Amino acid sequence: xxFATDSKNLYVAETTAGLIDATLAQFIGPEIFNVxxxxxxxxxxxxxxxxxxxxxxVNIAFGTDTNDFYIYDGSVWNIYNNDS
Amino acid sequence: xxxxxxxxxSSTRPGSPSAGDAYFETDTxxxxxxxxxxxxVYNSDGSSSPTFPNVYSAELTDGxxxxxxxDSTSGNQTSLGSFTGDMSFVLWYKQNAxxxxxxxxxxxxxxxxxGDGVQGKFDMDIQSGNTLRIFSRDSNSGGFSDTSGGTVxxxxxxxxxxxxxxxxxxxYTYIGSPSSSPTLANTIGTTQTLEDFSNGFKLGDGNQxxxxxxVDDFAIFDGKALxxxxxxxxxxxxxxxxxxxxxxxxxxxxxxxxDDNLGTGTAVQNKVNTGSSYDAELENGAAFSTxxx
Numbered sequence: 001x002x003f004a005t006d007s008k009n010l011y012v013a014e015t016t017a018g019l020i021d022a023t024l025a026q027f028i029g030p031e032i033f034n035v036x037x038x039x040x041x042x043x044x045x046x047x048x049x050x051x052x053x054x055x056x057x058v059n060i061a062f063g064t065d066t067n068d069f070y071i072y073d074g075s076v077w078n079i080y081n082n083d084s
Numbered sequence: 085x086x087x088x089x090x091x092x093x094s095s096t097r098p099g100s101p102s103a104g105d106a107y108f109e110t111d112t113x114x115x116x117x118x119x120x121x122x123x124x125v126y127n128s129d130g131s132s133s134p135t136f137p138n139v140y141s142a143e144l145t146d147g148x149x150x151x152x153x154x155d156s157t158s159g160n161q162t163s164l165g166s167f168t169g170d171m172s173f174v175l176w177y178k179q180n181a182x183x184x185x186x187x188x189x190x191x192x193x194x195x196x197x198x199g200d201g202v203q204g205k206f207d208m209d210i211q212s213g214n215t216l217r218i219f220s221r222d223s224n225s226g227g228f229s230d231t232s233g234g235t236v237x238x239x240x241x242x243x244x245x246x247x248x249x250x251x252x253x254x255x256y257t258y259i260g261s262p263s264s265s266p267t268l269a270n271t272i273g274t275t276q277t278l279e280d281f282s283n284g285f286k287l288g289d290g291n292q293x294x295x296x297x298x299v300d301d302f303a304i305f306d307g308k309a310l311x312x313x314x315x316x317x318x319x320x321x322x323x324x325x326x327x328x329x330x331x332x333x334x335x336x337x338x339x340x341x342x343d344d345n346l347g348t349g350t351a352v353q354n355k356v357n358t359g360s361s362y363d364a365e366l367e368n369g370a371a372f373s374t375x376x377x
Contacts, residue, residue: 033106035087040346047134048328048344048355057088058108068129071089071108071115078113078128 035069037061044070045077097123138301138324140342142352142366143373144288147180147187147296151288152352154337154364155193163361164336165306167281172310174245174318175287176377179210179297182238186211187295189244193284205280208246210295214238216257216269218246220276228276234259234269241298241377243319248278249309258315262322262377266315290368298375303327303335322377327356339364342372 002011012025041063043049051059051072059072067082091108092098098105103120113128144150154164165171177189192206205227207219216233234257236242243260253275260266287299301324310318314333318325327338338355345353350370354362366372 033087037086042135042137042346043344045132045135046344047136047326048340050134050328051086053091054088056091058091058110060087060089060108071113071128073091073108073110073113076131076133079130079132080115080126081129 035060035062038064040065041068041070136324136326138340138343138376139374140340140347140372141176141298141300141374141376142287142341142370143298143375144295144370146369147294149288149290149294149368150296150370151286151290151294151367152299152302152339152341152364152370153193153284153286153367154339154352155284163357163359164304165282166279167306168277168279169250170248170305170307170309171278171281172245172247172305172308173285173303174243174310174315175302176241176243176300177287177295177297178239178241178375178377179295180239181296182214183210183212183293186217186293188289188292189216189287189295189299191286191289191292192278192280193286206278207289207292208233208244209292210236216244216259218255218257218270218272220274220278228272228274230270230272232270233257237261243322243377245310245315245318247310247315248276250275250277251309258312260319260322265321266312266319268312288370298373300341300376301325302337302339302341304337305334306336308334337362337364347372347374 009026044061044063053059053072053074061070063070069080070077089106089108091110093111094109101118103118106117108115115126116123142152179187186209188207188209190208205220209217209219211217214236216236218230218233221227236259241262243266245258245266247256253273255272255274256268257270258266259269287302288294327333327335335356339352340355341352344355350366352364352366
């Protein structure tokens with residue numbers, strides 16, 4: 001088992017791996033929280049783009065023209081203004 | 085993949101959080117983050133219900149070759165479906181002037197011979213005098229050219245629904261307007277199926293005389309013959325119908341013509357099957373317009 005100090009990834013070799021077996025199982029380390037839904041406010045609020053929330057989760061989006069962020073609670077988008 | 089965060093209520097905050105843990109509180113609408121010692125609370129500054137604007141259409145300007153094209157992706161088959169049985173399509177359109185002969189409103193795409201230089205199997209044309217012509221050719225089972233497809237209104241928005249119903253061996257054309265609900269305008273008794281749509285379709289043509297005007301809110305169904313009630317539902321009192329808010333109609337293609345991308349670019353996104361292989365495109369100078377029904 002190896003821990004890469006740069007990527008924070010964990011690598012595990014199978015017990016049956018031989019000396020020539022350089023393939024290790026890779027476990028990705030902690031990832032930075034990233035808001036993947038980034039769009040204009042109009043497109044975020046457009047009903048044809050409305051997401052479905054998984055159980056006990058809510059969708060979050062970032063407005064590229066407003067710099068606000070948006071959380072969909074299942075019926076409305078709650079808006080959090082950029083204060084900077 | 086959209087980004088989600090866990091949700092809780094203000095009374096169910098975790099007892100042993102880690103620094104950086106973040107939640108949305110469904111009762112307060114607050115976004116909270118634990119800093120290692122305290123919960124930091126970010127109040128919602130307001131809210132907005134999802135909107136459903138219709139502010140763009142596709143303008144086919146030149147009357148020559150402007151068109152909305154959805155074409156084959158691989159193997160001369162689209163990703164949308166086979167269209168070998170029941171199928172339907174709906175759209176809104178407005179032509180600028182009465183055609184001198186005819187103008188193609190929609191045609192299936194024939195990619196097998198000389199690119200798009202050959203018509204597909206199916207055409208719906210606006211004739212001089214503002215009647216529809218429904219045209220289908222099939223060397224195996226016989227085609228038809230029905231010139232009494234119904235009367236449309238010149239220089240005004242028309243709602244069209246075309247239904248292939250293999251159970252009744254009929255093709256139905258419904259015509260409506262923003263202020264009048266669609267009515268059955270024509271019935272063609274035929275066993276003809278329109279599998280040519282599996283090659284794609286064109287709003288406008290680029291080969292035959294082309295509509296000069298606007299098209300909007302096109303939807304196409306595979307394996308479904310819309311009923312008159314469903315046609316009226318989609319007409320929606322002359323307003324855009326939100327298929328995303330309906331669980332029963334299930335089109336395979338739904339194209340809003342710019343309303344979902346602020347009318348920019350030339351890609352016409354499919355709103356029900358996402359991905360580039362499902363999208364259509366404005367071609368030959370066609371552009372999004374703010375002229376809408």
